Amino acid sequence: MRRFTSCSNRRREAPFARGDRGVGTPLVLAFACMLPLTVNAAVVANPLCPAETALYDPGNGQDISVPSGYVVSVFASGLNFPTGIAFRATNGVNFEVYVLESGHGLPAGNNCNDEAVFQQRFPGQANPFTPDIRVFSRNGRLLRTLGKPTDATTATGGNNVLQPHGPAVDIAFENGLQGGRLFGSDSNQATHAHNGQNNSSRIVIIDPQSGAVTPFISNLPTGDHPTEEFAFKGGWIYWSQGSTTNSGVVGLDNGGGQNQPDIPCQDIVLSQNVFDSGNGVKSSGYSPFGVAQPGATVKAFTGATYKGVCDGAILRARLDASDPSSTIQPYSWGYRNGFALRFAPQNHVLKGALVVGENGPDERGARPSNGAPDAMHIARQNDDGTPDYHGWPDRYGFLASAQHVFDPV
Template identity: 30%
Template structure:
């Protein structure tokens, strides 16, 4: 046997040992912890680069997801109105003054409100659409809510996300309905499959299927022996045929769309994205998006897929559901499971290379760019990492995420910026400290001198994969650079 074959055999043996060890160890995700009765916040429990300091701006918020500033520098926040775990409340737009929250507007129980931006006297809000479909709302300072577009995807795994305003358009994301293109029992566990059994992913353009199908238990019947056979881009328990054409239409899932600031029909910008969560415009006027990658769950589980930062190009296709991180899906085989097969007959186009790849299961969400030399890191992107949802998303051996990182978009380098102090990583509730729980978004103030971190609050996960959010534990933090005397 030559040296090349020996090395290949040794590598296979090493992988087999690693998979065996991985399979026998229990998951230890950040949410797999007991929940404290009260949340304590201490700015001193955050580890920051030298010369930076943290302070608490507001506490007791209910599932906050984002902030925005008006022309006078006034601070506003949105509360989601929905959390995984099937907790529904009314989403709200709040004005934050001296740590106190005043309600400006209240929405229907159709959250989550996932993002907000300010443009020429109005707020633009992405309404996730968990109960009746997504919307883009315009909100005035008087609290009046006006839909710019309705009937967007959002009733399934992922939601209507974003937004940002650019060149007279509101750009926003629409998340995929499923984990990796196929409706399965995991979607029943999320709660939506029984409410909306006909939901499935929608392509933005015509696609041709390979005829790959998946047999699973059928959670829509009481017969434990009943099985369902489901194909990609089709309703649950509907088989795909080889060569079957699925017509594209708008609005679609797994895409970035836009609508004029005055309202109108959505237009396609780019697609092939699993869950394009947050958009941001760089100082050189380029559009970027964070993508939440696939999990080790459902009918077509994927393993070891990192979240991604993309530069968005008009007309771009980014590979989902047959590519992740710009790589073929076959490279993300879960230990002990079959190699994932492509769902589509042929690639739509060449898949670009990501700007950066984040840690697996980090849930890299909100993004903003530094523009101030006074704050530092000018031109760098800052990303809030919500943290793993293990074991629902798959096993992790230690908590992943629960911090804010910065990214050099020129090189793809990713570095920690704000993390919890301690020997281990994780949310404050697990570490028993007063630091970050689940950072969900970041935003620089109009001066660029301070970074605001929106902390969703405590969200526990149970051993069987259920989400248990704790209401009124959300926090807004402010990070500034200390003046040198």
């Protein structure tokens, strides 16, 4: 069990006491939104809000600096918010490139990026606000599209497809370039309804040919961040499970206070601090909105759908299990959003360690922070099988979250 000892009541005060994928072929993807494959500059408009325009000019990679002997060229363009990429060898020197388009991200609040509204206004047209996977040949020719939802007005999006409200965040083959099963992460995080968002994250398996989507693990925590990136090693799938809040406290920025609180990976003792969302509503960390329980003990995995599930963490599960959800383990925790995830090579100075890139907290909600850093971490499960701890939400980088450098402005 971990105990928090700070005494300050400043709003950023800590809420609790903390108890390889790769390919050798160089290519460039020029990313854009809702456009055909083109590299011509043009002013384009959002189809749902035509007054919203932007200059689209993907160029030809001329601003990318590469070592002598390398040449940058456009492989594919006109993609809709791509977030993941995977490669699979086919035969000889040939390979396929799989690009995940995330679909709807965060709610705009004005229907300008709403997949259901697009379907209603433009029936029968391909919906740019729902996720899918584009498969390209080695020459950049589009071969097929996988997992595209057929109905953006429902929670499921149709049968055996990605969830329609997004975002979908990552894809990866379990055996890297040699293929095997294609895994993906999706959610309905972007839905406007809080009860459609909570626990909507999934790890799924996508058929590389038909695109049929089969759940691998469902009902994972979802809030500010969903289930995100993957890594594979030793018969395990590892994934980043982002925090459900910005900084450990459910505030009005979390679905008006209705989204799920963070789930600890170990028993924790809350500090004496409570956090004010206005109108007299005060909440403790790791607690539902409006629940003040200073000094309370919150047991590991409180609120989780499975034992072993927590957030702000790196989780793992067995690839060969008939029921993978029963094998979930927390490997490392104490991250707001451990978005980037890679194992170092075994012959590297890090000796195969798991490297985690973390996105730091924002200045918003009941516990805002200014200037919190992004950070890189080395994640290592402890020898006794417990997850190692990396500081969030008590510490940002190497500094306590109570430091004045993080005061809101």
